[in-house]
Amino acid sequence: SQQGEEDPQALSIQEGENATMNCSYKTSINNLQWYRQNSGRGLVHLILIRSNEREKHSGRLRVTLDTSKKSSSLLITASRAADTASYFCATWSGANNLFFGTGTRLTVIP
Amino acid sequence: DSGVTQTPKHLITATGQRVTLRCSPRSGDLSVYWYQQSLDQGLQFLIQYYNGEERAKGNILERFSAQQFPDLHSELNLSSLELGDSALYFCASSVGVLGGTYEQYFGPGTRLTVT
Numbered sequence: 001s002q003q004g005e006e007d008p009q010a011l012s013i014q015e016g017e018n019a020t021m022n023c024s025y026k027t028s029i030n031n032l033q034w035y036r037q038n039s040g041r042g043l044v045h046l047i048l049i050r051s052n053e054r055e056k057h058s059g060r061l062r063v064t065l066d067t068s069k070k071s072s073s074l075l076i077t078a079s080r081a082a083d084t085a086s087y088f089c090a091t092w093s094g095a096n097n098l099f100f101g102t103g104t105r106l107t108v109i110p
Numbered sequence: 111d112s113g114v115t116q117t118p119k120h121l122i123t124a125t126g127q128r129v130t131l132r133c134s135p136r137s138g139d140l141s142v143y144w145y146q147q148s149l150d151q152g153l154q155f156l157i158q159y160y161n162g163e164e165r166a167k168g169n170i171l172e173r174f175s176a177q178q179f180p181d182l183h184s185e186l187n188l189s190s191l192e193l194g195d196s197a198l199y200f201c202a203s204s205v206g207v208l209g210g211t212y213e214q215y216f217g218p219g220t221r222l223t224v225t
Contacts, residue, residue: 030210030211031210031211033210033213035216040198040219040221041218041219042112042114042200042202042216042217042218042219043153043200043202043214043216044112044216045213045214045215048212048213088153090210091210092208092210092211093210094208094210095166095210097143097155097158097166097168097210098155098210098214099155100145100152100153100155101152102152103152103153
């Protein structure tokens with residue numbers, strides 16, 4: 001399966017701390033995307049990184065991609081209670097659909 | 111608000127029944143995707159339509175079918191429902207035909223409970 005796997009499955013941190021979650025996948029990809037899902041709601045796109053990029057920033061988000069290790073990481077700096085959500089990586093290998101990982105559940109404690 | 115709408119928000123029905131879930135994509139988006147999210151299976155891609163035509167199939171059961179209409183809204187039909195079909199069903203849309211080129215915009219989902 002091309003499905004990514006996030007690690008850790010769950011993460012609990014204090015407000016103001018940084019949160020890092022990792023995604024590993026199995027096949028070569030064209031791009032990798034990160035999505036956020038608040039409890040029971042639709043997913044929201046956060047950032048897309050292409051296979052020829054190594055790092056990308058968007059506000060408090062920093063994403064890295066290591067295609068040799070088939071892994072990506074999402075760093076959220078200076079976390080806020082509102083960042084509490086599940087975070088999914090999704091890989092695209094050129095076919096018509098994205099493959100979503102299993103998700104990391106982040107809890108930010110005020 | 112993603113611009114993608116889904117109805118109904120909640121649906122409770124009995125085993126063996128048939129239901130229809132509806133999705134309206136974001137204005138200008140030609141692709142519609144259906145996903146199923148359950149606790150044990152995670153987020154599973156079901157099917158994609160682009161401008162009225164089926165473009166990709168994922169883990170969609172034969173009891174499920176979908177279509178996209180000329181006005182680009184889409185419907186997902188689930189029949190002979192089983193308890194295991196209880197899940198959140200999401201619709202997403204994107205501008206292009208290739209599902210990963212650009213971001214996908216997700217609707218709020220329909221929570222289906224089969225009793």
